[in-house]
Each structure stands twice: as structure tokens, then as C-alpha cells.
Amino acid sequence: MKHIYAPLALAALLLSAPALAAEQIVKIGVSGPLSGANAFAGKDDENGVRLAVEELNAQKLTLGANTLKFELVSEDDQGDPKAGVNVAQKFADAGVKFVLGPYNSGVAIPASRVYSEAGILMSTVGTNPKITQGGYSNVFRIVASDLQVGGAMASYAAKELKLKNVGVIDDRTAFGQGIATEFKRQAKTAGLTIAGHEFTTDKASDFAAILTAFKAKKVDAIFFGGYAPQGAPMARQMKQLGLNAKLLGGDTLCSPEMAKLGGDAVGDNVRCAQAGAILAKQSDGPAFQQRYRKRFNRDADVYAPSFYDQTMFIAQAIRAAKSVDTKAVAAQLRASTHQGVVGSYGYDAQGNLKKTAVTVYTFTNGALAPLASY
Known part of the structure; x- marks a missing residue:
């Protein structure tokens, strides 16, 4: 019988021992x-x-x-x-x-x-x-937040780029609407004229009608509240239409994906504002x-x-x-x-x-x- 209960006794002994670090x-x-x-x-x-x-x-x-x-x-x-x-x-x-x-x-x-x-x-x-x-x-x-990023880009557009007439486009997402609205509000405060506020979607790829309308209004720049997969083709189409205006945006345009998708249409013509200091x-x-x-x-x-x-x-x-x-x-x-x-x-x-x-x-x-x- 001693041998039958020995394993149980050993188990009890182990349970009563100090717990090992887990x-x-x-x-x-x-x-x-x-x-x-x-x-x-x-x-x-x-x-x-x-x-x-x-x-x-x-x-x-x-x-x-x-x-x-x-x-x-x-x-x-x-x-x-x-x-x-x-x-x-x-x-x-x-x-x-x-x-x-x-x-x-x-x-x-x-x-x-x-x-x-x-x-x-x-x-x-x-x-x-x-x-x-x-x-x-x-x-x-x-x-x-959009308050800070949109405000920084509005300030930069007015003070550094000295822009006067800007068009605004957003992709109707919560992000796009938020940052575009904040940019527009602070751009007006900084003295910029908003030539119009147009809308697209985060699935769109053709922006010709909107861009042609803004070209007729002789905008100095377009602020786009949206993401790189739309920002890059927008830059391409601006170049194709001969719309020599800056493309401005928030952090989502500050991505290598912009250059990857936009090719030679993405360069000094693009300005984006990203939260955070310069990592390097x-x-x-x-x-x-x-x-x-x-x-x-x-x-x-x-x-x-x-x-x-x-x-x-x-x-x-x-x-x-x-x-x-x-x-x-x-x-x-x-x-x-x-x-x-x-x-x-x-x-x-x-x-x-x-x-x-x-x-x-x-x-x-x-x-x-x-x-x-x-």
C-alpha cells in the first residue's frame, strides 16, 4: 500500500513547495x-x-x-x-x-x-x-490630432509657401473629413482663400473632373484629406492635366507608398505634415x-x-x-x-x-x- 500512495505523497510535497517563477x-x-x-x-x-x-x-x-x-x-x-x-x-x-x-x-x-x-x-x-x-x-x-496636423500645414502653406488660393478635397472618411475641415478652418484664419471643397472616396482612382474644375479656378495648391493610394494617382493626374499646383496633405501622404505609386509625379510638388519629430x-x-x-x-x-x-x-x-x-x-x-x-x-x-x-x-x-x- 505504501507504494500505491507514494506518488500521491510526492504530489502533495510538490504542491506544498514554494512555487517556481512562472x-x-x-x-x-x-x-x-x-x-x-x-x-x-x-x-x-x-x-x-x-x-x-x-x-x-x-x-x-x-x-x-x-x-x-x-x-x-x-x-x-x-x-x-x-x-x-x-x-x-x-x-x-x-x-x-x-x-x-x-x-x-x-x-x-x-x-x-x-x-x-x-x-x-x-x-x-x-x-x-x-x-x-x-x-x-x-x-x-x-x-x-487633426487640430495640430491640419493647423501646421495651414501655417506652412501661408507663411512658407505663401499660397493664396487653395482647393480642398476629402475622401469622406472620418480621417479625411476631419483633417480637411481643420486645414480649411485654419487656412482661412491665416488669410488663404478656399476655392472650393470637393469630395471623393477612399476607393476612387479618377479625379480628373475635380482637378479640371480646380485648374479653372487657378488654385496654387490642393489640400487632400485622404490616403496615399488615392494621393499618388491624384498627383499623377495633376501632372497629366498640367495643373502646376502643390499637393498638400496630412501624415497619410508622408509615406514611401506615395513615391512608389506616384513615380516621377511625386516630388517637390508634394508637401505633407506628419505628427512627431524628425526620426533621423x-x-x-x-x-x-x-x-x-x-x-x-x-x-x-x-x-x-x-x-x-x-x-x-x-x-x-x-x-x-x-x-x-x-x-x-x-x-x-x-x-x-x-x-x-x-x-x-x-x-x-x-x-x-x-x-x-x-x-x-x-x-x-x-x-x-x-x-x-x-
């Missing part, structure tokens, strides 16, 4: 367009988080007696509001506590409610001001660029650095809070600051950055070239 899984979700025209941006954002997760796991951070293990869970929200809400629910069901994304404002606005109800901390690059006006304590915008001029910027290129065999696009930085900030906040509870982590994000590779992060009560730079770029030989920071 892994504590922290799931980091990424919601973005991994298919469709903006898949290049969604993949870039995902890569930024992936690089951060891999570096954090290499550090073997601890929380109490446990070693933290960060796991990346990525879902394609297709840049579509309905799909984005479904992704948010899927993350909630999977026990994801922290989400980087959505990329699109139109997805972030409805998804933020689901994340709030599920107690998930959401960090988005969506720039529409409405995202942080919902009163959700779990929502953070990790870049400048930041102390840790070049090293980040090298690590990203080595890991993914490509250069980082617009927001990979911001997604990387916020993932690192969340890890910092977890350790400071000594908890993975999202309310405690959110409180730490608001109470502290983080020096990232592309700038310093610190949030106000609404989840907006307290301070952020906006940089205006153009394109030289197919590459982004910074012109001025605000």
Missing part, C-alpha cells in the same frame, strides 16, 4: 488594415509592435515573482468600421488587455466604445478629435531605423516608431503600476512620461499627447525629406 502572459493586440490599399501601413504598424515585443521579451522583465511574456495578437480590421468593431470583440473574447490601433479614425471611433466596455486599453494613431472626446479613460492617441535627428532614431531594417528587410514607414514607442511605454507603465490591470496602467500612462525613439510621450486627461511636434516633409528622389518642424 511566465505571466501579456497579450498585445494590433488592429489595422492588413489587406486592401492601406495594407502597407497596417503591416508597418504591426512590425513596430512586433519589434518592441521581441525586445521586451529579450529583457525578461519581471512582475512580482513572474517573468512577463508579451504576445502579439494581430487582426485585420480592413480599415472598415464594422470589421474593426468585430476585431475589438474578438480581442475582448481572447483576453487581450492592450491594443495598438486602429490605424483609421473611422475604425477607432466606434471600436473605442467596445474597448471601453471590455476594459481594454486602446492606443491609436487615428487623428480625428472625436476619438478622445468620447470620455473613455482607456483611450490614448499616440500622435498629434532623434538620439535613438538612427539605431531604431537600423534595427527595424535588419529585422524586416525594409525601412520603417510613417507610424512604426510610434507603435514601437507606445508598446515600450505600456511595458514601463505595467512595471511602475506593478500590475497588468488596465486601469492602473492607464493611470501610470497619464502620471508619467516616456522618452521614445521619435519623441517624448505624456498624456492629458483625455488621452491626448500634452506636447507633440509636427514636421512638414516633401519628396526628394523618391524619399521623404523633412523641411520644417512646428
Whole structure:
């Protein structure tokens, strides 16, 4: 009988022994367009988080007696509001506590409610001001808003380019409408004349009718509230029509995809404003660029650095809070600051950055070239 109960006795002994250090899984979700025209941006954002997760796991951070293990869970929200809400629910069901994304404002606005109800901390690059006006304590915008980006481009257009007559086009998305409206408002304040405000969609490819109308109005520039997959063919068609005007836009035009799709039609004629300082001029910027290129065999696009930085900030906040509870982590994000590779992060009560730079770029030989920071 002694031999029969020996295994049970051994099991009891093991259970009573001090617990060995275990892994504590922290799931980091990424919601973005991994298919469709903006898949290049969604993949870039995902890569930024992936690089951060891999570096954090290499550090073997601890929380109490446990070693933290960060796991990346990525879902394609297709840049579509309905799909984005479904992704948010899927993350909630999977026990994801922290989400980087959505990329699109139109997805972030409805998804933020689901994340709030599920107690998930959401960090988005969506720039529409409405995202942080919902009163959700779990929502953070990790870049400048349309108020800042649109205002910087309006100021640049008036003071540096000395433009007088500008046409405005938006793609009817929450992002496009938001930034175009803000540019128009601040451009008027700066003394520019708005020749007209026209509309297209984020699926369009033919802009000839709108551009021909603006050519007849002799505009100095066109501000486009939309994304690179429409901005690039718009630049091509402006050249074909002999419309010698600047093409202005927000951060979504500050992408290598513009030059890739637009070819020789994208150069000094394009000006775009991107949230954040000039990465290459930041102390840790070049090293980040090298690590990203080595890991993914490509250069980082617009927001990979911001997604990387916020993932690192969340890890910092977890350790400071000594908890993975999202309310405690959110409180730490608001109470502290983080020096990232592309700038310093610190949030106000609404989840907006307290301070952020906006940089205006153009394109030289197919590459982004910074012109001025605000």
C-alpha cells in the first residue's frame, strides 16, 4: 500500500513547495488594415509592435515573482468600421488587455466604445478629435490630432509657401473629413482663400473632373484629406492635366507608398505634415531605423516608431503600476512620461499627447525629406 500512495505523497510535497517563477502572459493586440490599399501601413504598424515585443521579451522583465511574456495578437480590421468593431470583440473574447490601433479614425471611433466596455486599453494613431472626446479613460492617441496636423500645414502653406488660393478635397472618411475641415478652418484664419471643397472616396482612382474644375479656378495648391493610394494617382493626374499646383496633405501622404505609386509625379510638388519629430535627428532614431531594417528587410514607414514607442511605454507603465490591470496602467500612462525613439510621450486627461511636434516633409528622389518642424 505504501507504494500505491507514494506518488500521491510526492504530489502533495510538490504542491506544498514554494512555487517556481512562472511566465505571466501579456497579450498585445494590433488592429489595422492588413489587406486592401492601406495594407502597407497596417503591416508597418504591426512590425513596430512586433519589434518592441521581441525586445521586451529579450529583457525578461519581471512582475512580482513572474517573468512577463508579451504576445502579439494581430487582426485585420480592413480599415472598415464594422470589421474593426468585430476585431475589438474578438480581442475582448481572447483576453487581450492592450491594443495598438486602429490605424483609421473611422475604425477607432466606434471600436473605442467596445474597448471601453471590455476594459481594454486602446492606443491609436487615428487623428480625428472625436476619438478622445468620447470620455473613455482607456483611450490614448499616440500622435498629434487633426487640430495640430491640419493647423501646421495651414501655417506652412501661408507663411512658407505663401499660397493664396487653395482647393480642398476629402475622401469622406472620418480621417479625411476631419483633417480637411481643420486645414480649411485654419487656412482661412491665416488669410488663404478656399476655392472650393470637393469630395471623393477612399476607393476612387479618377479625379480628373475635380482637378479640371480646380485648374479653372487657378488654385496654387490642393489640400487632400485622404490616403496615399488615392494621393499618388491624384498627383499623377495633376501632372497629366498640367495643373502646376502643390499637393498638400496630412501624415497619410508622408509615406514611401506615395513615391512608389506616384513615380516621377511625386516630388517637390508634394508637401505633407506628419505628427512627431524628425526620426533621423532623434538620439535613438538612427539605431531604431537600423534595427527595424535588419529585422524586416525594409525601412520603417510613417507610424512604426510610434507603435514601437507606445508598446515600450505600456511595458514601463505595467512595471511602475506593478500590475497588468488596465486601469492602473492607464493611470501610470497619464502620471508619467516616456522618452521614445521619435519623441517624448505624456498624456492629458483625455488621452491626448500634452506636447507633440509636427514636421512638414516633401519628396526628394523618391524619399521623404523633412523641411520644417512646428
